[in-house]
Amino acid sequence: MKSIRFNRQAGSLGVVAAMLVAFIAPTIALAAQVTERSIALGNSSRSATNVSYQVNFKASAGAATAGAFVVDFCANSPVIGQACTPPTGFTAAGATSTTSGFTGVTGGVNKVVVIGEIDAEEAVSVTLDGINNPTVTGPMYARILTFETSTQANAYTSQAPGAGKIDDGGVAISITDTVGVSGTVQEALTFCVARATITGVCANASANPPTVAIGEDLGNSIVALSATAVSTGNIYTQLSTNAVGGAVVNLKSTTPCGGMKRVSAAGCDIAPALKTGLLAGEAKFGVLVNQEADTTNPAAPANGVLQANTASGYNDTSYVLNYLANNSTGITSPFGDPILDTNGAPANGKNARLTFGASISNNTPAGAYASNLSLIATGKF
8 A cells, every 4th residue: 555654854745546436237137226335445455455345235125125145246247147257366255244233244255145134225234354355456346136045145156146136236346556447337436646636537647646745945955844834735636426326535544543653653743633723833744625626628527526525524724634542433444534525426527635734843753754544435326
């Protein structure tokens, strides 16, 4: 995973964006589709191990009560009934769940069976732990199917789903090291990050990797954080999705203390700003969120919104970085902190700027500081 890294002598910042998308896959029988489906990853980097996958869907109206559901992960297609090629390096053999009512889990190389009662129109959210991501980048698909009994679910195969199937639907996840990805079956999401305002449909993102120096010019080619200023650096994002429920971008930190930490320190000498803001002379680290002017794309003009997620407190006037020591919510929680959203609706070519800011106090210890951050975009279809 790439990281945002700050150095008092030469600060720099880098962000890697992970994208999550879902697709509606056509059924091959009379089964209804599960709706509002998505799969959120705790870590979307290739080769990541022991990853949490949060599976979300809603049973169709009038559906019979299900006793189990299957999640079948494929490298080639989300379409129910087609041959399924297991993603390279992927394994769900160690999958487990502590979600109440859904703790009975049988994992396999690319198939997971989860036992639990599901009524018609019931919204289901189950977190599967212990999954290893593919070892290659690119799209990965998942087929979600509900069954009357766990016996029928265990008998499922990709080309012969078998008796007792009730609802089904497809989801696509992108595993990538790049800052932009797109995929289309019926629904799509494109998300990219760069160090310059993004033009077209992520047209210049790959040529402008998301790195930026942060600090004050102290002369003699020295750039460092200062107690007399808030040093800033901009990262630019663009999101397009036709997801009916829109998309949310989460900011996640794998730095346990949530802020900026010296390599040899136990905690963060530069603390997360929380919701109290950031002033010069305070050893804090936070981010502002601003809507950017849309770029011109005559074939598909920009529409919708990409805005700060105000429910989490992010805004364009005060530096914020949510953190709770117990990791139950905020940037160090399993799926990160919502920082951007499309207001629950589709959006096309919408740009937003993230301005990361930091300052120090006069007694902030000298040294190299780092904060590992990632951006995860999730569509709700």
